[in-house]
Amino acid sequence: MSAAVLTPSPLRSFDRDTNKRSARRSVSASRLGRASHADPDEMEEPVSGGIASANEEQPSAGAHPIAVRKQREREANLSRFNHWRSATKVPKPQDDHAGEFRDVSELPLARLTVQERGIVESDATALVDQLAKGALTAVEVTTAFAKAAVAAQDVTNCLTEVFIEEGLKRAQELDDHYRATGRVVGPLHGLPVSIKDHILLKGHDTSTGYTGWAYNTVAEKDATVVRILREAGAVFYVKTANPQTLLSLETNNNIYGTTYNPFNRDLAPGGSSGGESALIACHGSPMGVGTDIGGSIRIPAAWCGLYGLKGSVGRLPHAGLLGSHDGMDNIIGCVGPLARSARDLDLFCRVMSQADPWLMEHQVFEMPWRNPSEITLPRKLCIAVLWDDGVVAPHPPITQALRDAKAALEESGHEVIDWEPLDHWGHWELISKLYLLDGGAEYRQTLRDGNEHAVPQTEWILGHAKDREAYTIQETWQLNLEREKFRSRVLEHWNATAARTSSGRPVDAILCPVAPTLAPPHTTVRWWGYSSYWNLCDYPGVVFPVGKLGLRGGNLGLEEPHDPRNDIESFVQSQWDPHTYANAPISLQLVGRRLNEEKLLAMLHVLEQSLGRVEHKDDTSV
Amino acid sequence: MSAAVLTPSPLRSFDRDTNKRSARRSVSASRLGRASHADPDEMEEPVSGGIASANEEQPSAGAHPIAVRKQREREANLSRFNHWRSATKVPKPQDDHAGEFRDVSELPLARLTVQERGIVESDATALVDQLAKGALTAVEVTTAFAKAAVAAQDVTNCLTEVFIEEGLKRAQELDDHYRATGRVVGPLHGLPVSIKDHILLKGHDTSTGYTGWAYNTVAEKDATVVRILREAGAVFYVKTANPQTLLSLETNNNIYGTTYNPFNRDLAPGGSSGGESALIACHGSPMGVGTDIGGSIRIPAAWCGLYGLKGSVGRLPHAGLLGSHDGMDNIIGCVGPLARSARDLDLFCRVMSQADPWLMEHQVFEMPWRNPSEITLPRKLCIAVLWDDGVVAPHPPITQALRDAKAALEESGHEVIDWEPLDHWGHWELISKLYLLDGGAEYRQTLRDGNEHAVPQTEWILGHAKDREAYTIQETWQLNLEREKFRSRVLEHWNATAARTSSGRPVDAILCPVAPTLAPPHTTVRWWGYSSYWNLCDYPGVVFPVGKLGLRGGNLGLEEPHDPRNDIESFVQSQWDPHTYANAPISLQLVGRRLNEEKLLAMLHVLEQSLGRVEHKDDTSV
Helix, strand or coil, rough: CCCCCCCCCCCCCCCCCCCCCCCCCCCCHHHHHHCCCCCCCCCCCCCCCCCCCCCCCCHHHHCCCHHHHHHHHHHHHHCCCCCHHCCCCCCCCCCCCCHHHHCCCCCCHCCHHHHHHHCCCCCHHHHHHHHHHHHCHHHHHHHHHHHHHHHHHHCCEEEEEHHHHHHHHHHHHHHHHHHHHHHCCCCCCEEEEECCCECCCCCCCCCCCCCCCCCCCCCCCCCCCHHHHCCCCCECCCCCCCCCCCCCCCCEEECCCCCCCCCCEEEECCCCHHHHHHHHHHHCCEEHHHHEECCCHHHHHHHCCCCEEEEECCCCCCCCCCCCCCCCCCCCCEEEECCHHHHHHHHHHHHHHHHHHHHCCCCCCCCCCCCHCCCCCCCCCEEEEEECCCCCCCCCHHHHHHHHHHHHHCCCCCCCEEECCHHHHHHHHHHHHCCCCCCCCCHHHHHHHHHHHHHHHHHHHHHHHHHCCCCCHHHHHHHHHHHEEEEHHHHHHHHHHHCCCCCCCCCCCEEEECCCCCCECCCCCCCCCCCHHHHHCCCCCCEEEEEEEEHHHCCCCCCCCCCCCCCCHHHHHHHHCCCCCCCEEEEEEECCCCCHHHHHHHHHHHHHHHCCCCCCCCCCCC | CCCCCCCCCCCHHHHHCCCCCCCHHHHHHHCCCCCCCCCCCCCCCCCCCCCCCCCCCCHHHHHHHHHHHHHHHHHHHHHCCCCCCCCCCCCCCCCHCCCCCCCCCCCCHCCCCHHHHHHHHCCCCHHHHHHHCCCCCCCHHHHHHHHHHHHHHHHEEEEEEECHHHHHHHHHHHHHHHHHHHHCCCCCCCCCCCEEEEEEECCCCCCCCCCCCCCCCCCCCCCCHHHHHHHHCCCEEEEECCCCCCCCCCCCCCCEEECCCCCCCCEEECCCCCCHHHHCCCCCCCCEEEEECCCHHHHHHEEEEEEEECCCCCCCCCHHHHCCCCCCCCCCCCCEEEEEEEHHHHHHHHHHCCHHHHHHCCCCCCCCCCCHHHHCCCCEEEEEEEECCCCCCHHHHHHHHHHHHHHHHHHCCCCEEECCCCCHHHHHHHHHHHHCEEEHHHHHHHHHCCCCCCCCHHHHHHHHCCCCCCCCCCHHHHHHHHHHHHHHHHHHHHHHHHCCCCCCCCCCCEEEEECCCCEEEECCCCCCCCCHHHHHHCCCEEEEEEEHHCCCCCCCCCHHHCCCCEEEEHHHHHHCCCCCCCCCCCEEEEECCCHHHHHHHHHHHHHHHHHHCCCCCCCCCC
């Protein structure tokens, strides 16, 4: 790496005026009558160098003493690599010419060499292949992604803990090992992997978006997933932002502020694994580890044009995460990968399985991962399309993407039928109770302990338990029964599709939106029903990109919307304006039967072939 | 079947003197200071024809109005088959010559023809083979087992619902089908299967040992396990007794009274699936369905000399059971088989799996059952023996059986090391909290609603939550964490055995007692630690018979016992007297890794080969 001249962070000037609140956010918030801000009791001067306060729409996160300290430390770690930071000065979103910089996704590549661009544009599968052949070194690969990661942080605010030297040191060790032995240490030898903040990574803090946890949660050991990745040869160099409470499909907390969507900074990158999605979309990581209890892998992957897999509970290791409600297992989240190709999702799961995680962690089922290419699929798949969940219809580009996919599948000889939505509103009433069994008490206590206010999305979700006490255990047993009854209904509903297919078999998968909108303006997420439904069912869901709004022609938005069926749909309908979502990725979701992750990925492969998306070649483009 | 002369039930005279309470029970109860009786508010005259009051040691169960009605109905159903009932008059246990009738296990065969004896002495695997070949008819097989079942009821009080005509009708339909088509309807075509009372069986009551549930719980549909059995061709003809609350390792309730061990009526048949074990041991059923959350399949199977399998949670279908604490999933029970051979356990699981139960019931994992004979085992197994759990040492015959098994394994070239017990007392402190999260409130309410008193074993288990309120949900989350921590510790403990084996692999299985005693005198069970430990771990456990006390020579009981380590061990030590346990079956337990049920059965096969137990031939002895 070259000893380049230190460049001041282009975002250093963005830390003023932090107490402004835009009319727009207030409007959005007041529409559903929930978003509001507690006033933190203790505020310091905003910190220099952070991006958290760059967007006027965000609360004054930078002012919390913990935020000051954490952002200062992050900046110190980044400043050692100022020569990697973007030379382009990115204006504030509301400034003149800001529109020219809504899409910042390519800026992180500016300092990369041609070779490095080749590296960061490759998927993980190609990279580990090249690393294993000795065609690339771990230091080369780590350097390329770290360079992009530093710049990605500057334009999207996606990172929390930054420890690039540690990553480079590990990469050097791996290279030394390879040179000495001619062998890789494992299937991910030399691959940089980014880790969501709330996942334990030995020696690093696990603030998890809570000011009260920062500096109190330095991990003494790795989470199981991290341990397996580490033993497989992965290189760790950054942790990534997650929102306060984790129970949010956006990414905003009082330590680091808001994370931005690199394709349009006016839009959310998704959450809760939004640091991951922003980073990977900026080529700052080839593969990241997220978690999903209501969409937190799939939503950010979709809104940033990536691949993301939420498996069934118990399929992948899950021990070693920090989060609220530890020990609550009425509804359980999943660890899973975000990546740039479908085959990388398979790679991640295969590596997990090969480590015999069931010998490390009681909860993991001993179900060895099968190679999706070895899965025998029916020659003629039957896919059901969920067009509209009956609560909030998706925006036009999503419906169009479903139509395109249906046509492509049929052209390829597959069958497509409609999926009749089954009680998506009921699912939400139930799962939102399961999320907040204690009435939100533990969340609120954690905020009080950390002397911080609730960010808008926290207020919104906690509003679902407004004025409700914690359930008694008898009530939670009743809710468990309702959950099991719901799962039974959906299972029977799926089985019943056999009556409507030409084969007489139930459908193989469900194709559906990931959310009713593309990546939306910040703090405006109001409906989880296309993602959290599958958490309640515990079905695996994979999301995949099909395009970008800016690249599509046609008559989007010309259809007359129906009368809104409820306040949420009314709000979401009113959001639709193609200009709002300029350049936003368009993605879809494929949902499979419980514990059929391999079959799901095999079907995604067939679907992508039908869509004409070129499968990744077996060797890298480097 | 012949129209034999009606014979009065030999037990009809046993229904007097129901309010006596023996000194012995009171002593047992007072030793641990827990067992006592509430006085039911409403009592009727004891019913004629029931056995519930035959044993002076038992509470006056027969006097509850529901007991009167239920026993009268059962007697009416049985009396249609009086010609099948035992002609031998069995005296009360405390009467003169009672000792000659402690072992009643062969009496139910008295009315059977030679051919019928051949049938009921065959295992299920042999029977379904013969049925499929047309060598036996379903009516023949059902008649043989029903005859023995009627007599078994008379001598052990093992049945609840009796519907033999329904079974014979179904058997006839199956025979008609076979004659018409030359084909079986499924892999269990014509096999009688008995069902534990709390498992839903369409059209029949599901009293579950609660007076308040009787007549209010007639099943509108089958439990999943029953549905699969039915579709596989099984014939249902009886349901079997379970204890009040189900949370007991004995079998006693206020509807039907106490169930007796057919090998020694002074002893408990085990519980909670004790109706099953008594019935199958009497040849009244070739295969029964039980449930196990603390030993409730394994204990009765062991104490009646049978095979029983408790799998891992999620491996076999579990929907459609009645029981208290519905919706509680902090600790979960399992459905499983009791049978007369190891291969019948495999048959049961295979039939379950072949029905794709994961398409019927969300909770079942899609892990198709593998044929144990196809499991590749290490040539040299390594088995760890748990000799003493550190809380309550097993009685001498059990230790001797472990020694014999160790010697046999080593002679066959396998390795045997010691299993170091890991915190069995801690396991009990934790699991007894999980059993009683609500402080026992729901159990007590159900008893109040049914206007019945707690039987001794109910008082004993509820004593564990004495004066404790229901936990808050935050407290239950903490208990869940303790549970997961416990599971992690045991997993690591198992993995760590690799350091002590010659192969460097962890041990393949754990060989251990099923309980510290053989089938004990009624109402004296005080330690679950050898069975419930594996429920807390969620490891599969299979029990198998190795002999009977009366048949063994040697120096049993000559060893000087150590100083008791606690009150429970003191009590159990004081129980040891070979005469008390005369004729009691001796059984052991083999425990495998989670979700490795097939490997466990494959290892049991190897162990039984080592022990010289002749494997069942592929054809029946009929």
